[in-house]
Amino acid sequence: MSERDDAVAGASGPTTDEGRLTQARKVIRGGLPEQGNGNAVYAAYVAVIASLVYGVPASRAFFKFVDPQWLSRHLTGVQGVLVVGGIVVGVLLLGYRLGSVRGPVVPDLPYLDHVASSALDRAVVLRRWWRISLAGCLVLGLLTGAVVGTGMVSAGIAPVVVLLPTTLGGLVVGLALGGAWLWGQVRSWPTGDRGPATVLRGRRSLRALHHVGLRTQSARAVTMGGAVLAGDLRAARLDVAAPSTRLRRTRLRARGRVTVVAERDLLGLRRSPGTFVVGLVLSTAGCWALAHSTTPGVPNIVAFAGVLAAYLGYGAWSEGMRLQGDNAGTPALIGLPFGEEALAHLITPSAMFAAVAVVCGVVVETTSSAGPAAIFWPVAMTALVAGTHLMAAFRGLPPVTLFSPGSAVISVGFWYSRPLLLALIGGVAATALLTRSSLTNAFMVLVLASYAAVMFGRRRVRLLDEAHRA
Amino acid sequence: MAARGKQGTTTPKTKANPLVLEVKGAGKDIEGSVLLAPIDLRAKAGQCVVLRGENGSGKTTLLRILAGALEPSVGSATFNGAPLDERDPATRAGVASLVGAPTAYRDLTVIDHLVLIDSTWGGQISTADERADALLETLEIDHLSERFPHELSSGQQQLFHLAMVLFRPSTVLLLDEPEQRLDTHKRELLTRILVERKAAGATLVIACHDPVMTEAIADRVVDVAGA
Incomplete structure (x- = not known):
């Protein structure tokens, strides 16, 4: 503010927007010095x-x-x-x-x-x-x-x-x-x-x-x-999350007990095209990288990026499953038992992911030196990413908060990242064995990791369902 | 707790009907904090029991016990002679409840919710749309069928929740203050629907603060006393 502005301010208040804002900020701070710039420099x-x-x-x-x-x-x-x-x-x-x-x-x-x-x-x-x-x-x-x-x-x-x-x-x-x-x-x-x-x-x-x-x-x-x-x-x-407003005239069609849940998830994705596209791009990138990683000589970082992208892509298509997890404890209106409904929510994202995996595998197999493993390996990852997303959707709240004593930030971070860590460790280890050991060993590691993820996920579903009965 | 029969409303048909819900000395406390003092309650098929009591007296807790969502700390609660437990398929199949906000998907419209619920209960696929439309028309919210839950007003939300509970098959209906946020006309409409359900043989247990609705639907009124 110039001297002239100050003089005017002293007489009848500031006349410029800058002057009036400076005065307002002084009032807000109660006369204390400005701290925002100091905080930004410290950050x-x-x-x-x-x-x-x-x-x-x-x-x-x-x-x-x-x-x-x-x-x-x-x-x-x-x-x-x-x-x-x-x-x-x-x-x-x-x-x-x-x-x-x-x-x-x-x-x-x-x-x-x-x-x-x-x-x-x-x-x-x-x-x-x-x-x-x-x-x-x-x-x-x-x-x-x-x-x-x-x-x-x-x-x-x-x-x-x-x-x-x-x-x-x-x-x-x-x-x-x-x-x-x-x-x-x-x-x-x-x-x-x-x-x-x-x-x-x-x-x-x-x-x-x-x-x-x-x-x-x-x-x-x-x-x-x-x-x-x-x-x-x-x-x-x-x-x-942005509220849905699209395709309101497209009705959910009545189906069988399980099929209608899968149909519900598909309709949800049609009403969220952005989420669908994000899932498609990430799943395609993930499956493409996983298919390439089956070629000997490709570094493990490709498998790592592939599993990460595949996990995120599958997750973008799993909103129905997460919504069920969010609503755990409310009076049941759905005719399926809680656990069966959770498994039904796996159908749509798993089918879409497997379809993308097949297409990517075939393209990579025909356009590069990759062998037949490029086709089935991304498909075989479906169970692992599905199981880890079951874990993620029904994990509930962490046992500690950031306010808890001790290393709470690390504990909360680890608690939230367990599904992703299991997917990364299991997926990358199995892929590494595929090119450095044998197909049997790689497949065994992948099956074990997938089984662990699905079993742990089903346990989380049961625990969350029963949590409100205390 | 005090339970009394409502004058001149207990019909001979009700007396002849089988006992559906029975609560014997059921109470709930959590770490010494009493949510519901021990209470007795019996409800037969085609009968409506209205729960009354001041805020915090335990009406909702009792309804949650009757829904099999909460285990009593003392006493017992049975449905057709078996312990109430929502993990039991028989309890889930028979008991429909509106106790708090029910599950709603933010990416489904009002009509989609009804079709989803009907399909998961094995409803006839070819008539699902017609039946869903008919219920919405009965509740006079058919014009809202293509709205998403977040696009509904407070009273419309309540009618949407009621529609979901009324649409699923059940022999027992548990409602926690269903008159909340409804205007006078909609309360009358709801009263008519509940009377029809009772006449069709359903067992109703309803926490209600509306004396007019209580007078119209209650066979028995149970005063739930706080701890």
Whole structure:
């Protein structure tokens, strides 16, 4: 604020939006100094330390673990551009989607109701949050690029000069991520200035943000924060999920007792095309990687990425199963016993996943040097991902919360990741045996892991069903 | 607890009908906190028992015990002579309850829910749509059939929940304050439906705070006293 502004403010109050906002923030803080910038700098400081302590060694281990020759064969030329481009596009799409749930501009509710709803220019009122978020994206991109470059250099697979393109590239991706994140928030409101002209144009984007949309995101951020602190990711998931409004005139057709549950899940996916597509892309990528991983010489990281993508893809198609788990303990209206209903919810995602696995396997088998194992191996993974998702959907609440004494964060994290860990360990170990040992050994490990997942999942279903009877 | 017969409403048909639900000294406490003081209750086929009592007296707990969703700490609760347990297929097949918000899928419409419920109970596939439409028409919410649960008002949600419970086959109907959030006309409508269910031989146990509805449907009124 200029001296003239101060003089005017002293006489009759500030006249500019900046001046009025400064005065309002002083009142809100009760005379205490501004802490937000200090917190942001501290967060960046912690991120730098964490990158050096954990990021660089992990990056180095990754590049050491993966066969450098295989990596250079697949990450150079057109294929490399496609892989890196795919990752960048995926990150930007994720940022865009995140913006519709929790954008970069989410002030607290009292500020929104008492300051942002005033006649002040919204670009002025909200720019503080946007600047902090954008700075966070830039720091994140910069550090990621630097960590990847440092890992390549320390692993001895690239010269020091590679640090320059990776760091600058990370910075550019960070900037694009910030833009996509804000655009996602702007586009989450159905009307107003929301076209491509708002991308990375801060003032224009901030003015396009609607008060009701900001309020919704702010309230959701509080709910999700509480859910995460309490270790209740289910509450956070339900709060994030967009309500269905599509295909309301398409009726669920009456079927047999079990078939109708599978039909229900299929209709649910038809009403959530975004979820269907995400599941299809991830399942295809996962099955494609799993089919390739059956070829001798392909590093285990491909099997790891394949199982991870397959698990996430199957999970995107398992909403019906999760909804049943969410509703455990409510009076039964469905005619099937709880356990049978849970198994019925496996039909649709398993059938879709198996179909994708067959198609991917056939394509890989006919277009590469992979043998017949490329066809049946992704299909054989179906039971493992199905069992682990049964575990995940009916796991209930963790026995400890983040407020519990001791290493609660690690305990809650481990408790939630058990299904994924079982899928990764079982799937990658079996695939490694497939190319390094024998088909029998690989199949035995996969069957054992799948059996363990399904049995543990069924036990979770029974425990959750009986939990409310105490 | 005090139980009394309602004047002039106990029909000879009710007396002749078999005993369906029986609660003998059933009570519930959790770690010393008494949710329901020991209580007796008997309900026959074609009979309606209305539970009354102030908030926290244990009406909902008693209904949960009758639904087989909660085990009594003391005493017993039986359905056709067998212990009530919702894990028992016989209990599940016979007892329908609306005690708290029931399961609803956020990606299914109102009519989809009815078709799903009917199919899982083995309803006739060829007539499922017609029967579902007819029930919604009876409840005067047929215009809401293609709405998703999150698009319903509070009172419409209650009617949707009632529709789901009424649509599944059952011989016993347990309802916890079904008149909640309903306007006067809808309460009258619900009363008529419940009277028809009773006349068809169903056993009704209903927690109700509406004196008009209670007068119309109750054969017996049980006052549930708090601990």
